[in-house]
Amino acid sequence: MTGHLQRVLLLIGSPRGSQSTSASLGSYLLSEMEKQGAETGVINLYQYMKSDVGRNDLMDAVNQADILVFVSPLYIDCLPAPVIAALEMIRDRRMVAQPPWRQRLIALVNSGFPEPEQNTTALAIYKQFAKEAEFGWAGGLAFAPGAVINGKPLGDAGFVARNARKSLEIAAGALARGGPVPSGAVKLADKPLVPIWMFLLNANRSWKHQVKDPAVWKEMEKRPFRKTN
Amino acid sequence: MRAVVLDGSRQGDQTSRTAREVLEEQLKENGWKVRSLLLRDMDIRPCDGCLRCWIKHPGLCSGTDQGRMIPGLYITSDLAVFLSPVTFGGYSYQLKKALDRMIPNVLPFFEKFKGEIHHRKRYDAYPKLIAIGVLQKPVQSVEMIFRALVDRNAINFYAPAHAAGFVYGTEDRDTIRLGVRTILSRVGVMA
Numbered sequence: 001m002t003g004h005l006q007r008v009l010l011l012i013g014s015p016r017g018s019q020s021t022s023a024s025l026g027s028y029l030l031s032e033m034e035k036q037g038a039e040t041g042v043i044n045l046y047q048y049m050k051s052d053v054g055r056n057d058l059m060d061a062v063n064q065a066d067i068l069v070f071v072s073p074l075y076i077d078c079l080p081a082p083v084i085a086a087l088e089m090i091r092d093r094r095m096v097a098q099p100p101w102r103q104r105l106i107a108l109v110n111s112g113f114p115e116p117e118q119n120t121t122a123l124a125i126y127k128q129f130a131k132e133a134e135f136g137w138a139g140g141l142a143f144a145p146g147a148v149i150n151g152k153p154l155g156d157a158g159f160v161a162r163n164a165r166k167s168l169e170i171a172a173g174a175l176a177r178g179g180p181v182p183s184g185a186v187k188l189a190d191k192p193l194v195p196i197w198m199f200l201l202n203a204n205r206s207w208k209h210q211v212k213d214p215a216v217w218k219e220m221e222k223r224p225f226r227k228t229n
Numbered sequence: 230m231r232a233v234v235l236d237g238s239r240q241g242d243q244t245s246r247t248a249r250e251v252l253e254e255q256l257k258e259n260g261w262k263v264r265s266l267l268l269r270d271m272d273i274r275p276c277d278g279c280l281r282c283w284i285k286h287p288g289l290c291s292g293t294d295q296g297r298m299i300p301g302l303y304i305t306s307d308l309a310v311f312l313s314p315v316t317f318g319g320y321s322y323q324l325k326k327a328l329d330r331m332i333p334n335v336l337p338f339f340e341k342f343k344g345e346i347h348h349r350k351r352y353d354a355y356p357k358l359i360a361i362g363v364l365q366k367p368v369q370s371v372e373m374i375f376r377a378l379v380d381r382n383a384i385n386f387y388a389p390a391h392a393a394g395f396v397y398g399t400e401d402r403d404t405i406r407l408g409v410r411t412i413l414s415r416v417g418v419m420a
Contacts, residue, residue, distance in 0.1 A: 015278040046275070073278075077381040078319045081275045081326035088322055115345050121319070121378045128317040128371060196346065204338050211284045221336060223352055224288040225301040227231075 006176070008033050009065035010042045013072030013083035014110075017044045021149045022110045026071035028154035028165060029108070032172030033067075041065070045072075045086045055089060062090055063099050067175060068135065070126060071108040074142075078122045091133040098134065105135040106171070106181060109142040110149075114199050116142055116190035139181030141167060141189040148193045148202075163188045232256050233306040233356075234265040235299075237313035237324025238363070244398045244405070245363045249312055251406040252361070252413075256308075259419060264302060268323045271295045275326050282333035288351060289333060296330040304334050304352055308418060309388075311360040311379075315395070318374025328382075335385070343384055350387055357416045358388035361409065365398040390416040 010030050014020035030040045043061055048054035062068060072083050079087075107126035109119045119142030130137040143149075143164050149157050154165055167188035171181045192199065211217045234252060238245030249265060256263050273296035281291040282300075290297045303309055313324040320328065334355075335348035360379040362372065376393045383391035392415035396405045413419045 015276070075276070076325070076328045076331070077378055077385060078325070081322050081329050084316060084319070084325050085322040087317060091317075113346050118345065118381070121374060121381055124374045124377070125317045125319045128374060132317060200339055200341075200346065207284065207337050210280075213285075216285065216287065220283075220287050220338075221351065222287045225304050225352075227305045227354075 006033070006038045006066040007064060008038045008040045008067045008069060008175075009061055010040065010069045010071065011045055011086070012042065013045045013070060013080055013086070015046055015080070016151065017046060018042075019151050020073070020110075021151050022071040022073055022108070024149050024151060024154045024157070025108050025110055025143055025164065025168065026069055029069060029106075029168045029172055032169050033176060036172065036176040038067075038176065046082050049082050049086055049089075058086065059090070059093055066101070066103060067138070068103065068105045069108065070105065071110065072122075074109055074111040074113070074119055074122055077118070078125055087129045087133070091129065094133050103135050104138045104175075105130045106138040106175065107140040109140065111142055111144040114144050114192040114196055116144060119144070137180075138175060139171075139186070141171060141181060141186060143167075143189050144192060148199075160193045163191045163193065230260065230307045231262045231264070231305065232308040232310060233302045234263060234310040234312060235324055235327050236265060236267050237311070237321040237327070238267075238269070239314060239321065239323065240269060242314060242363065244396060244400070245312060245314065247402055247405050248361055248363060248396045248409060251402065252310060252312070252409050255406070255410060255413060255419065261308070261418075264306075266299075266302070266327070268327050273299070273326050273330065276329040276332070280337070283337040287333075290330055292330070296327065299327050299330045300333045303331060303356065306356045308416070309356045309358050309386075311358070311382075313360070313362060315362040315364050315368075315371050315375050318371040319378055331386070335387075345384070347385055355387040355389065357418070358383050358386060358391040359412050359416055359418075360391075360393045361412060362393065362395045363398075364395055367395070367397060392416050 010026040014022040048058040109122045123140035167185045170185040272294045313320040338349045340349050362375045379393035394412035
């Protein structure tokens with residue numbers, strides 16, 4: 001690792017916290033950066049944003065980091081609400097005071113859809129946040145579809161996660177050298193983990209396994225609301 | 230015809246308040262029934278991703294807060310309006326906490342729609358969608374992100390028509406009224 005020991009903070013923006021696919025992706029990047037000498041820390045945004053103490057601790061952690069790694073699932077084409085609340089708070093507090101050194105930010109988005117285009121707005125929002133909150137934008141990676149990983153450690157996720165692992169390894173190396181996420185890492189992250197036809201088949205079948213009650217399965221397409229005049 | 234307005238403004242935001250007032254006036258003048266939700270005053274907790282609205286009691290959120298009613302209000306409307314300060318090019322936390330609660334309105338199953346993979350429809354008909362972004366002054370870069378986000382939401386929410394537009398803190402009430410009217414006309418709500 002060039003320069004001084006870097007402090008890398010992973011900010012997980014998933015309601016499933018450390019059990020989430022977002023955490024799997026972020027933790028893999030962190031472990032790759034640790035191999036290169038980085039000191040790392042992890043914050044669960046959903047937990048920290050629930051209280052004043054948590055929000056203050058979050059800001060303290062942000063102010064001590066050299067590199068922030070945001071990772072979140074794609075919710076309604078952008079970031080989950082608590083992540084937006086965290087970004088609003090961080091931006092507002094940094095307008096009052098911020099560390100004198102240049103901090104950088106990378107964003108990882110974990111999507112349920114195989115097309116990388118579906119993540120474009122989420123990454124654009126993270127980039128705009130970096131600009132407004134005065135972080136250096138180190139780039140963004142969108143992984144699709146996260147359901148294949150389903151919260152497993154990326155190292156244990158087998159062949160289907162090979163491109164995600166390689167992408168994060170490349171990104172970690174570039175970040176350690178002080179550079180942005182290379183286009184090669186973006187291209188690997190963008191590659192579907194499985195072919196689209198297989199994704200559709202498996203994803204639609206998988207719900208049958210998740211719905212334990214046959215009575216519920218019969219009502220999966222129920223419409224509980226009706227328009228009235 | 231019913232309209233639901235999801236107001237994601239912050240306390241003290243006069244421009245958003247004016248935009249909501251002129252929006253309500255114009256819709257009511259044209260015979261619409263309007264239900265406005267001032268989201269910051271409501272008990273709406275973030276979606277916890279439990280997916281029970283798909284796999285336990287399909288179509289219904291299991292939350293016990295006011296967020297539970299958002300999907301029903303949305304799907305029984307003919308027009309949905311998102312009103313929000315433009316926040317990093319997207320929506321405010323206040324609006325987004327409500328939108329994240331709307332996944333019961335689609336099915337967990339996937340299909341190809343408009344050349345991409347999306348969740349399948351749960352209902353036959355979905356409301357038209359307009360989004361009004363509030364900015365202090367025009368900023369082209371964030372307006373582009375906002376428009377792209379609304380375009381994507383319109384696909385995932387199966388909106389039969391949609392439009393995005395902006396009102397600015399520098400504008401007076403008459404200018405905001407004209408702006409809102411223009412946005413409404415884009416989805417055929419007004420001539």
